[in-house]
Amino acid sequence: MTARRYAALPDPFPMWRGGVLHGGRLAFETWGTLNAARDNAVLLFTGLSASAHAASSPADPSDGWWQGMVGPGLAIDSDLYFIICVNSLGSCFGSSGAASIDPATGKTYRLSFPDLSVEDIARAGYESARTLGIERLDTIMGPSLGGMVVLAFAALFPGAARRLLCISGTAAAAPFTIALRSIQREAILNDPNWAGGNYSAERPPSAGQALARKLGTVTYRSAAEWQQRFGRDPIRDDMRRDTPFAPEFAVQGYLESLAQRFVSAFDANCYLYLSRAMDRFELTRHGEPVELMRRARLEQALVIGVQSDLLFSISEQQAIAQMLEKAGVPTRFASLSCIEGHDAFLVDIAAFGGEIGGFLARR
Amino acid sequence: MTARRYAALPDPFPMWRGGVLHGGRLAFETWGTLNAARDNAVLLFTGLSASAHAASSPADPSDGWWQGMVGPGLAIDSDLYFIICVNSLGSCFGSSGAASIDPATGKTYRLSFPDLSVEDIARAGYESARTLGIERLDTIMGPSLGGMVVLAFAALFPGAARRLLCISGTAAAAPFTIALRSIQREAILNDPNWAGGNYSAERPPSAGQALARKLGTVTYRSAAEWQQRFGRDPIRDDMRRDTPFAPEFAVQGYLESLAQRFVSAFDANCYLYLSRAMDRFELTRHGEPVELMRRARLEQALVIGVQSDLLFSISEQQAIAQMLEKAGVPTRFASLSCIEGHDAFLVDIAAFGGEIGGFLARR
Numbered sequence: 001m002t003a004r005r006y007a008a009l010p011d012p013f014p015m016w017r018g019g020v021l022h023g024g025r026l027a028f029e030t031w032g033t034l035n036a037a038r039d040n041a042v043l044l045f046t047g048l049s050a051s052a053h054a055a056s057s058p059a060d061p062s063d064g065w066w067q068g069m070v071g072p073g074l075a076i077d078s079d080l081y082f083i084i085c086v087n088s089l090g091s092c093f094g095s096s097g098a099a100s101i102d103p104a105t106g107k108t109y110r111l112s113f114p115d116l117s118v119e120d121i122a123r124a125g126y127e128s129a130r131t132l133g134i135e136r137l138d139t140i141m142g143p144s145l146g147g148m149v150v151l152a153f154a155a156l157f158p159g160a161a162r163r164l165l166c167i168s169g170t171a172a173a174a175p176f177t178i179a180l181r182s183i184q185r186e187a188i189l190n191d192p193n194w195a196g197g198n199y200s201a202e203r204p205p206s207a208g209q210a211l212a213r214k215l216g217t218v219t220y221r222s223a224a225e226w227q228q229r230f231g232r233d234p235i236r237d238d239m240r241r242d243t244p245f246a247p248e249f250a251v252q253g254y255l256e257s258l259a260q261r262f263v264s265a266f267d268a269n270c271y272l273y274l275s276r277a278m279d280r281f282e283l284t285r286h287g288e289p290v291e292l293m294r295r296a297r298l299e300q301a302l303v304i305g306v307q308s309d310l311l312f313s314i315s316e317q318q319a320i321a322q323m324l325e326k327a328g329v330p331t332r333f334a335s336l337s338c339i340e341g342h343d344a345f346l347v348d349i350a351a352f353g354g355e356i357g358g359f360l361a362r363r
Numbered sequence: 364m365t366a367r368r369y370a371a372l373p374d375p376f377p378m379w380r381g382g383v384l385h386g387g388r389l390a391f392e393t394w395g396t397l398n399a400a401r402d403n404a405v406l407l408f409t410g411l412s413a414s415a416h417a418a419s420s421p422a423d424p425s426d427g428w429w430q431g432m433v434g435p436g437l438a439i440d441s442d443l444y445f446i447i448c449v450n451s452l453g454s455c456f457g458s459s460g461a462a463s464i465d466p467a468t469g470k471t472y473r474l475s476f477p478d479l480s481v482e483d484i485a486r487a488g489y490e491s492a493r494t495l496g497i498e499r500l501d502t503i504m505g506p507s508l509g510g511m512v513v514l515a516f517a518a519l520f521p522g523a524a525r526r527l528l529c530i531s532g533t534a535a536a537a538p539f540t541i542a543l544r545s546i547q548r549e550a551i552l553n554d555p556n557w558a559g560g561n562y563s564a565e566r567p568p569s570a571g572q573a574l575a576r577k578l579g580t581v582t583y584r585s586a587a588e589w590q591q592r593f594g595r596d597p598i599r600d601d602m603r604r605d606t607p608f609a610p611e612f613a614v615q616g617y618l619e620s621l622a623q624r625f626v627s628a629f630d631a632n633c634y635l636y637l638s639r640a641m642d643r644f645e646l647t648r649h650g651e652p653v654e655l656m657r658r659a660r661l662e663q664a665l666v667i668g669v670q671s672d673l674l675f676s677i678s679e680q681q682a683i684a685q686m687l688e689k690a691g692v693p694t695r696f697a698s699l700s701c702i703e704g705h706d707a708f709l710v711d712i713a714a715f716g717g718e719i720g721g722f723l724a725r726r
Contacts, residue, residue, distance in 0.1 A: 174590055175592075175593040176585075178595075179577070179618055182615050185608050186577070187550065227538060230538040232535060232536070245552060250538075272607075272608055
């Protein structure tokens with residue numbers, strides 16, 4: 001069962017750094033009903049690796065990546081809102097990307113997919129909402145990469161959203177995060193199976209991609225959380241291996257499990273494109289940030305950050321909130337003390353749900 | 364020119380996790396003169412990747428890894444002290460390790476080198492000092508891995524040191540650091556050139572080792588420092604490459620330069636041994652920590668930590684200081700606000716020199 005639908009992108013679809021996409025499409029799912037005034041839509045962008053399946057629905061009862069947050073009576077309330085979650089352009093869960101078929105050749109794009117930017121992800125979401133007959137969104141929102149996308153969206157499409165909700169995003173990738181992401185990409189590029197992007201379905205660059213994901217996971221959580229969860233517990237017996245320098249600790253087993261799940265689900269080339277797009281994002285390329293946010297004609301904003309976030313620091317969240325305030329947008333800045341780091345939005349549904357629900361209920 | 368000398372280890376030399384070493388030796392350098400009472404010796408252990416060449420000397424005028432800290436009139440004053448810096452057992456700068464020759468076979472040990480522990484590094488340093496006729500050290504000290512070694516030393520050899528100086532160490536590796544180090548090791552294990560440890564001198568696992576070092580470097584510094592140093596500056600033109608997903612930012616060029624320097628100097632197998640030894644260290648294996656430190660008969664201690672240290676958190680430094688205090692050792696805890704993270708001891712010679720010099724001058 002799937003609740004996945006597709007929006008056809010304008011053809012040609014111009015890409016921010018050059019090139020165009022022909023026959024592009026975006027995968028999305030929806031919850032709730034668009035009202036007659038067409039003014040109750042929430043557009044939700046995701047983090048790097050999520051699909052459009054944010055939560056269960058009658059058409060797909062399986063749990064989504066934000067289960068407990070999106071649905072009837074929940075913080076993002078489908079009784080009140082028409083919620084659209086899009087799979088990012090460049091991702092591999094139904095949207096056009098390096099792993100999809102180039103209609104011009106009938107073959108997988110691979111590295112012939114045009115350069116991808118955060119701006120393209122924003123534009124593709126914007127165009128998808130238009131295909132649903134929505135001219136102005138009630139709220140654009142997103143965590144992590146999605147938080148970068150909503151800032152790009154506000155800069156690119158003034159007046160297209162009434163409210164903005166940014167979670168653990170940034171207005172410009174910091175060199176520390178560029179370093180960490182570029183190491184993750186290098187792990188894939190180094191894997192002989194990557195083969196310049198031309199890997200077969202049978203032999204993907206799994207080892208490199210698993211390594212990349214492990215490092216990603218480390219940056220998404222926090223040292224304090226792991227001290228609580230794992231301490232120095234040994235690895236489970238069934239995960240022991242008889243190879244040199246094999247894993248010994250529970251935390252290594254945890255990383256391995258998550259990495260294998262990711263490798264089996266996510267395309268390596270898509271990962272490379274999306275990861276680099278994050279490095280390159282810099283809101284100031286579009287103009288002076290406060291002026292950009294003023295022109296966006298936002299009526300309200302909520303910025304949520306997590307104090308234990310290693311990757312998108314709490315000071316960056318505060319800077320986003322200040323930028324919006326200076327632009328005259330009534331803004332609430334929520335600095336959460338969750339222990340789970342960057343990933344807290346996926347884990348601490350209570351804390352995030354309280355903030356998000358409170359914001360959306362003020363409609 | 365070299366100032367390097369060698370200490371023969373007792374034969375057999377028992378290893379902490381089993382096995383023995385035959386014909387083992389430790390490389391070391393010294394500064395200053397041992398006094399007639401033989402009670403002015405400082406034994407300095409290093410971080411993961413350093414050699415015994417801490418500073419220049421008449422015999423080797425080249426800069427050392429702690430240049431400006433060790434020498435006549437400096438914080439670790441060779442006019443007052445006889446300073447011995449040892450290359451860790453298991454390392455590759457003259458001491459016995461995976462890259463040295465097994466006298467039993469005449470061949471490089473590689474993975475036949477016995478399991479290495481922090482305790483072995485401590486014991487080898489202790490035995491080296493004894494070969495120099497020193498029964499009791501004035502001070503044992505070390506940063507990072509060296510900070511773990513001095514705690515092991517105090518537990519293993521009660522009364523063998525009068526004072527302890529621990530910089531950015533830990534009494535037990537935290538799961539966050541285990542995760543980060545195990546990813547670094549995996550980058551090497553994944554490199555086809557590693558070949559189960561049997562790489563040739565011509566084809567070492569450079570790509571994996573470079574990746575490992577880049578990640579190490581990220582964890583040794585801080586996000587705030589890199590924001591200041593690099594911001595979003597582009598990579599130098601001469602470091603640009605025409606390959607897919609090539610580096611674009613200055614911070615990537617910086618990581619590449621450091622990684623190449625490391626790869627050309629350090630043996631991959633030795634790195635694996637030392638890195639794993641750090642994961643495994645847990646002072647409580649020797650007994651109740653406060654009781655251990657009481658039995659060590661230390662007269663004074665200095666514990667230095669850096670607030671921006673991602674890897675060996677300031678709370679771990681505080682815990683070490685509290686353990687020593689509880690054991691009745693007069694202890695100063697210096698919590699430094701340097702921006703350079705874990706590596707600050709290598710960079711902020713003024714701040715560290717002030718603390719270390721002040722401590723040592725109280726002789």
